[in-house]
Amino acid sequence: MITVDFSRLKLEPGSRILDMGCGSGRHTAEAARNKNALAVGADLCFTDLREAQKRLEYHAALGETGGGPWAFLTADVTRLPYRDDSFDLVICSE
Numbered sequence: 001m002i003t004v005d006f007s008r009l010k011l012e013p014g015s016r017i018l019d020m021g022c023g024s025g026r027h028t029a030e031a032a033r034n035k036n037a038l039a040v041g042a043d044l045c046f047t048d049l050r051e052a053q054k055r056l057e058y059h060a061a062l063g064e065t066g067g068g069p070w071a072f073l074t075a076d077v078t079r080l081p082y083r084d085d086s087f088d089l090v091i092c093s094e
Contacts, residue, residue, distance in 0.1 A: 001026070011034050012088075014036045015034055016086065016087045017031040017039050017090075018090045018091065025049075025052025028056065035066040038069050041072045043072075077092070
């Protein structure tokens with residue numbers, strides 16, 4: 001189930017999107033569909049991140065990404081390895 005309606009967000013091509021607490025990567029996969037978007041999924045649970053990576057690999061194999069890069073990392077929201085304003089959109093859903 002996708003709880004973020006990306007069609008309402010009017011993201012520009014090449015947007016940088018962080019899905020914090022990405023779990024199995026549902027929203028990261030949807031973010032990666034945006035043209036040339038950078039989609040980053042972050043979570044504390046390594047097992048979930050492995051599942052998320054498999055999901056994105058599957059979507060990429062089907063040609064269902066927007067052509068931009070995507071990545072996953074194990075991270076705590078209070079200690080992200082990014083400077084302020086590194087992303088155009090941050091998702092923290094559920």
